[in-house]
Amino acid sequence: NAGVTQTPKFRILKIGQSMTLQCTQDMNHNYMYWYRQDPGMGLKLIYYSVGAGITDKGEVPNGYNVSRSTTEDFPLRLELAAPSQTSVYFCASSYSGTKNEQFFGPGTRLTVL
Amino acid sequence: EDKVVQSPLSLVVHEGDTVTLNCSYEVTNFRSLLWYKQEKKAPTFLFMLTSSGIEKKSGRLSSILDKKELFSILNITATQTGDSAVYLCAVDSNYQLIWGAGTKLIIKP
Numbered sequence: 451n452a453g454v455t456q457t458p459k460f461r462i463l464k465i466g467q468s469m470t471l472q473c474t475q476d477m478n479h480n481y482m483y484w485y486r487q488d489p490g491m492g493l494k495l496i497y498y499s500v501g502a503g504i505t506d507k508g509e510v511p512n513g514y515n516v517s518r519s520t521t522e523d524f525p526l527r528l529e530l531a532a533p534s535q536t537s538v539y540f541c542a543s544s545y546s547g548t549k550n551e552q553f554f555g556p557g558t559r560l561t562v563l
Numbered sequence: 564e565d566k567v568v569q570s571p572l573s574l575v576v577h578e579g580d581t582v583t584l585n586c587s588y589e590v591t592n593f594r595s596l597l598w599y600k601q602e603k604k605a606p607t608f609l610f611m612l613t614s615s616g617i618e619k620k621s622g623r624l625s626s627i628l629d630k631k632e633l634f635s636i637l638n639i640t641a642t643q644t645g646d647s648a649v650y651l652c653a654v655d656s657n658y659q660l661i662w663g664a665g666t667k668l669i670i671k672p
Contacts, residue, residue: 454605492567492651492662493606508659540605547658551597554605 451476454555456541462561463531471526471558473541481544482524483508483552484516486537493540499524500547531562565590565656569663577671580642584666586652587634594655596628596635601649601665609637609650642670 457472475482480501485493495508499518513535515527524543528535538559542552567588576582586596595613599606610619612628612635619626623642628635639646649665 490572490664492664493653493660494662495659498659551608551611552660554607556604 453477454541454543454553456539456555456558458558459556460559462563463528464563465531465533467531468527468529469531469560471528471539471541471560473524473526473555474522475524475541475543475553475555476522477543477545477553478521479543479545479553480521481547481552482518483542483544484514484524484526485540485542486510486535487540487557488537496526496539528560533562536560536562565654565661567652567654567661567663569650569652569666571666572664573667573669575669575671576642578642578644580670581638581640582642582668584637584639584650584652584668585634586637586663588652588654588661589633590654590656590661592657593630594658597653597655597660598626598635598637599651599653601651602647606651639668644670644672646670 454475483498484496494510497516499505538557540557541555544550544552570585598609610626615630623640626637647670651665652663653660
């Protein structure tokens, strides 16, 4: 099993550009999450999904969108990138919500200039 | 507002020392507390605690939860350089994880 994979590993965007961060898991987990981690800070939940076709906002959803058309994939879309979105983005998945450990992808380091 | 506070923010010790990391929390609907280890990349799971007073152990690492005083500690005995990492505490409140900022632990040889 590859676990949770994310692409790209690094990306530099100009202000106003858009991009999609990809996340795929092969563990057949229902729950998937997107977090951002700013330097010296904890993880902040952006969006999460409890199954295909169902998504919900987390703590910091503004400026982002998600979709969940399949169990495996949970892409995160950034529209009109801003410097405040410079961060490391982690995708995670779990079998049964917060009852179980979350498995994390390796992260995407995004810089918006 | 739910919050999780970890202390100290950073800690430097020598190999072989014992360390204690702290996590205190104020949340509206506590379900569990989790500890993760984060080396260069993604966090990896260490423990999940749901009941007070029951110590979880894994090798040289152990953790305990106090639901009355709203805190948890993570102990690492006989530290090794491979223990160097950021240790994150998270609390499950209303089915979402609230994360602390982490404790950066550096083990010197």
